[in-house]
Amino acid sequence: MNIVLLGSGNVATHLAYALKKAGYHIKQVFSRNIAHAKHLAEGIGAEPIDNLFYITTEADVYIIAVKDEAIEEVAGALRLRNKILLHTSGSTDIAVLQPYSTAYGVIYPLQTISKEVALDFSKVPLILEFSDAQTKAEILNLAFKLSPLIHEYNSEQRKCLHLGAVLACNFSNYLYAVAHDFLQEKKVDFGLLKPLIAETANKIQTHNPNDVQTGPAIRNDGVILDRHLALLDAHPDWQQVYRILSEGIARRHLENGKKM
Amino acid sequence: MNIVLLGSGNVATHLAYALKKAGYHIKQVFSRNIAHAKHLAEGIGAEPIDNLFYITTEADVYIIAVKDEAIEEVAGALRLRNKILLHTSGSTDIAVLQPYSTAYGVIYPLQTISKEVALDFSKVPLILEFSDAQTKAEILNLAFKLSPLIHEYNSEQRKCLHLGAVLACNFSNYLYAVAHDFLQEKKVDFGLLKPLIAETANKIQTHNPNDVQTGPAIRNDGVILDRHLALLDAHPDWQQVYRILSEGIARRHLENGKKM
Known part of the structure; x- marks a missing residue:
């Protein structure tokens, strides 16, 4: 199974190395920035390209790991109606690929991915979705070679997961x-x-985060809240973050009817 | 060295068991709620009391591990001018104890402490402050038996640390x-x-969190931000949290002048 990778960012980079490690051959790496394409392509023994005019038609799977807003444009520019198209986005509907191929799907690696930080892909949950059973059969094997943590969710659920990841991790x-x-x-x-x-972070591996909330806000400790706001006087934006999150904790505490 | 513990909450409980494990005898546990005092006192072989009238004058160290706003009241009610008084609060000045004894200090365990979750005290940094060198000499030994992670900071720095802990952990x-x-x-x-x-949480053990920020806000991905806000439509308070934190990330990203 030959692969073309479109993109050279964080997800594309880690995915490329994980695919190589799993024994797949990536024929080409596309990036609008040829230096980026070259940098990644060299590391995995692929051909770098910066123009979709040069894309090979000899691969089986085309993985589009670009910014969300560029996915549809790249998919359309490929003009490969009988190849498997995959995107890797948490927040983009699978349907965005539908006009451009008969076989398509999503592999969303649910992990916080920085280029600078090594990543063990075998510990990354992969959230999958497919256009049809045959595409699923063809891609599932590839996915399992990347990680045993395979989950099938529809686009709506995947978007919710991505939002959950932004809340819990990016924030x-x-x-x-x-x-x-x-x-x-x-x-x-x-x-x-x-x-x-x-x-x-360790506590919530085994506890509901609602049950292990601590701090001045859940104790309704107004004296401490005021002291902390005063310490943040030079940073009105941090003060606002402090206030909004403390209010949220206090409100949830009331709603849950818990006493500390 | 005999100890009296004032308080029966999360910090008092974990501290009591850590002191017992380190070989110290806790003579009494005070709580306004006798059931709470009994519950903790039984576990560590101490006498439970719910009235400061019954406090022993035979101990060497009195550890006040109560809510911040009650520390001064408890310290005053003890009427023990020649004993070492300690409090355990991150956000309360050491000076609050000064009117009530000639020897006093702070042991602030910098950890998120829930009664329900086991805690290895030897991995908890202890932030210490003392009224004078002699008190320091007397308490340092006790502190080192609880944890090798000992740090001396003044009250202002300790308050900042506590605020940092609220930001990074409670929130x-x-x-x-x-x-x-x-x-x-x-x-x-x-x-x-x-x-x-x-x-x-693991990434920032070895990286500056500013260098490993990911997500739609730092990419300035307005399409995703709008989709996420729409998914949160039923929860205006969560929407507000999402908006404020995304703005904060985008602003910081601009200030740092970084490109992703």
């Missing part, structure tokens, strides 16, 4: 960054928070 | 809870996010 990382910059400003070692951050 | 946990409840509503398995949440 958490932003809060880590705010804490980092705030402590740096106050000459306090951010490293001291690292065990705490690890433990917070 | 992250709240976002996990929002994702949990949203996915439950949409009949999607929250468990799928667990590897992602673990990896997000």
Whole structure:
């Protein structure tokens, strides 16, 4: 099974190396930026291209791992009606590929993917969707070679998962960054928070996060809330984040009718 | 060295068991709620009391692990001017103890502490502050028996650390809870996010969180942002959280002048 990879970003890069490791041959890597295409193609022994005019028709699967808003454009430009088209997006409907092939699908790797950070693909849940049973049969084998954590969801559910990932992960990382910059400003070692951050993420592996909420907001501790807001005086945007999230915690606590 | 513990909440409970494990004898546990005092006292072989009138004067150290706003009241009610008074609060100044003893200090365990979740105290950083060198000498030994991760900071720095912990941990946990409840509503398995949440917390053990930010907000992906806001239509409070945090990420990204 020969593969062409369209894209050279975070997802494309990690996917390319995982496919190579699983024994697949990637014939071409496409990027509008030829330097990016070359950089990735060299690492995996593929041909780099920066123009879809040069795309091979000899591959079996074309994986479109580009920005969401470019997926449809790339799919249309391929002009390959009898090849399997896949995209890798959490928030893009499978139907976007329907006008451009008879066999298509989605492989969404549910993981926070940075180019700089090594990733063990075998621990990444893959969220799959297919146009039809035959395409599913052909791609499932490839997917299982990447990761045993295979889940089939429809586009609506996949979009919800992606939103859940943004809430739980992208936003958490932003809060880590705010804490980092705030402590740096106050000459306090951010490293001291690292065990705490690890433990917070670890707790919810086995507990419902609603049951392990701690902190001044859930205790309705107005004295501390005011002190913290005062400490953030120089940063109105961080103050707003603090206020909105504390209100959210207090409200949920009331709704759940729990006492601490 | 004999100890009296004032309080029976999350911090008091974990501290009591850690002290017992380190070989210390806790003579009494005080709580306004005698059932709470008994529950904790039984577990560690102490005498439960619910009235400070019965407090022993025979101990060396009195650890006040109560709600922040009750610390001063409890310290005053003790009437023990020549004993070491300690509080365990991240956000309360050491000076609150000054009127009530000549020897006092703070042991702030920097960890997210839930009664329901087991805690290895030897991995908890302890943030210490003391009234004077002699008190420091007397308490440092006790602190090191609880955890090798000892740090001395002043009250202002400790308050900043506590705020950092609220931002990075309490608020992250709240976002996990929002994702949990949203996915439950949409009949999607929250468990799928667990590897992602673990990896997000893991990344910042070795990377500056600013360098590993991912997601639609940092890519300025307005199409996805709008789709996500639409998915949250039934929950205006979650929409507001989504909007504020996405704005924060986009703004920080601009300030840092980075390109993704």
